[in-house]
Amino acid sequence: MAKRILVTGGAGFIGSWTVKAFLDDTKHQVFVLDDFSNGLKQNLEEFRNEPRLADVKKLDIAKAKEIAAYIDKIKPNLCVHLAAQIIVQDSIFNPVRTFDADVRGAFNLLECCRRARAGFAFMSTCMVYDQAGAASRISERHPVVPKSPYAGAKLAGEHLAMSYHHAYGMPVVIMRPFNTYGPRQKASGEGGVVSIFLSRQLKGENLNIYGTGKQTRDLLYVADCADFVLKASMSKAADGLALNAATGRDVSVNTLARLAIDTAPVKTGSKIKLVKHIHPQSEIMKLCGNAAAAKRVLGWKPATTLPRGLALTREWLSGVFERGETVWHS
Numbered sequence: 001m002a003k004r005i006l007v008t009g010g011a012g013f014i015g016s017w018t019v020k021a022f023l024d025d026t027k028h029q030v031f032v033l034d035d036f037s038n039g040l041k042q043n044l045e046e047f048r049n050e051p052r053l054a055d056v057k058k059l060d061i062a063k064a065k066e067i068a069a070y071i072d073k074i075k076p077n078l079c080v081h082l083a084a085q086i087i088v089q090d091s092i093f094n095p096v097r098t099f100d101a102d103v104r105g106a107f108n109l110l111e112c113c114r115r116a117r118a119g120f121a122f123m124s125t126c127m128v129y130d131q132a133g134a135a136s137r138i139s140e141r142h143p144v145v146p147k148s149p150y151a152g153a154k155l156a157g158e159h160l161a162m163s164y165h166h167a168y169g170m171p172v173v174i175m176r177p178f179n180t181y182g183p184r185q186k187a188s189g190e191g192g193v194v195s196i197f198l199s200r201q202l203k204g205e206n207l208n209i210y211g212t213g214k215q216t217r218d219l220l221y222v223a224d225c226a227d228f229v230l231k232a233s234m235s236k237a238a239d240g241l242a243l244n245a246a247t248g249r250d251v252s253v254n255t256l257a258r259l260a261i262d263t264a265p266v267k268t269g270s271k272i273k274l275v276k277h278i279h280p281q282s283e284i285m286k287l288c289g290n291a292a293a294a295k296r297v298l299g300w301k302p303a304t305t306l307p308r309g310l311a312l313t314r315e316w317l318s319g320v321f322e323r324g325e326t327v328w329h330s
């Protein structure tokens with residue numbers, strides 16, 4: 001039977017790819033809820049004539065009454081909760097905003113889903129994990145340490161969601177993707193390092209690296225991340241679990257910068273510069289994920305190599321620049 005799937009943050013980067021995955025790979029109806037603080041209408045443009053995209057609603061998840069009225073009306077079977085304030089640095093400058101969206105927002109949605117008897121797929125992040133040793137891949141059993149209000153808010157959201165699982169029997173899955181990149185990602189903040197480097201290279205600007213550049217990231221292509229979100233949120237076997245999504249290979253920020261310059265078909269003269277870190281205390285030096293559980297439980301594994309993902313992202317960014325549009329970068 002066709003389900004009613006609510007995707008919060010559905011106008012955002014991963015959200016719009018998740019909407020695409022649900023529309024392409026299932027027969028379900030999709031409802032998007034987003035306050036458009038970082039999402040864009042154009043991210044959903046390609047689905048304009050798709051009748052199974054049942055609604056796109058502009059709403060702030062921190063506003064309990066409005067959210068309750070909307071969810072009581074649409075009666076979803078499942079909430080795929082991706083909406084969040086996502087920039088680590090912003091969470092350090094303005095933790096209230098992060099708390100409102102990422103903790104209060106998650107709580108408001110959980111309360112509504114409890115009434116609607118809907119399942120809840122909670123988008124957490126690899127940023128919740130503690131530093132790992134140089135040789136190790138981070139599995140779901142690795143200790144968590146909130147090094148920023150963003151990570152703290154995500155852990156609070158995870159715990160709230162799991163409390164609803166245990167107290168009310170709500171179907172809940174916790175999703176912890178590693179750094180995700182690809183088309184439609186804004187070139188801003190730490191998460192957007194691939195977009196920032198590629199867009200700076202295309203414009204002939206220097207590539208700035210905060211700190212030593214020895215920090216590593218496990219870079220997941222966004223279509224693979226969306227496929228993971230779809231499989232995790234639809235799987236009965238994932239109920240009550242936290243699952244990583246990762247490639248299992250990390251690359252240093254220095255290497256990524258070199259790749260952005262060396263693999264570019266058109267050389268623009270960009271150079272790499274090391275600059276002072278803004279928040280070294282919140283930096284995680286090594287991030288490399290172990291996604292064996294997602295493979296075992298969901299049959300999921302990433303399909304896109306880093307060179308292929310970089311090429312697809314560069315192609316998209318080139319199109320954006322050719323059309324005279326902008327991608328934000330700091």
Ligand SMILES: NC(=O)c1ccc[n+]([C@@H]2O[C@H](COP(=O)([O-])OP(=O)(O)OC[C@H]3O[C@@H](n4cnc5c(N)ncnc54)[C@H](O)[C@@H]3O)[C@@H](O)[C@H]2O)c1
Pocket residue numbers: 008009010011012013014015033034035036037038039040059060061062081082083084085086100101105123124125126176177178179180181191
């Ligand atoms: N990008 C990554 O590398 C990455 C990695 C792991 C986890 N995540 C998580 O994935 C999710 C999506 O991230 P993204 O990178 O696509 O970022 P994004 O900013 O593009 O998506 C978040 C969406 O949530 C919306 N939003 C923010 N606050 C809201 C509010 N109060 N009410 C309603 N909507 C609100 C934004 O407008 C945006 O469309 C987030 O939960 C993020 O924490 C991202």
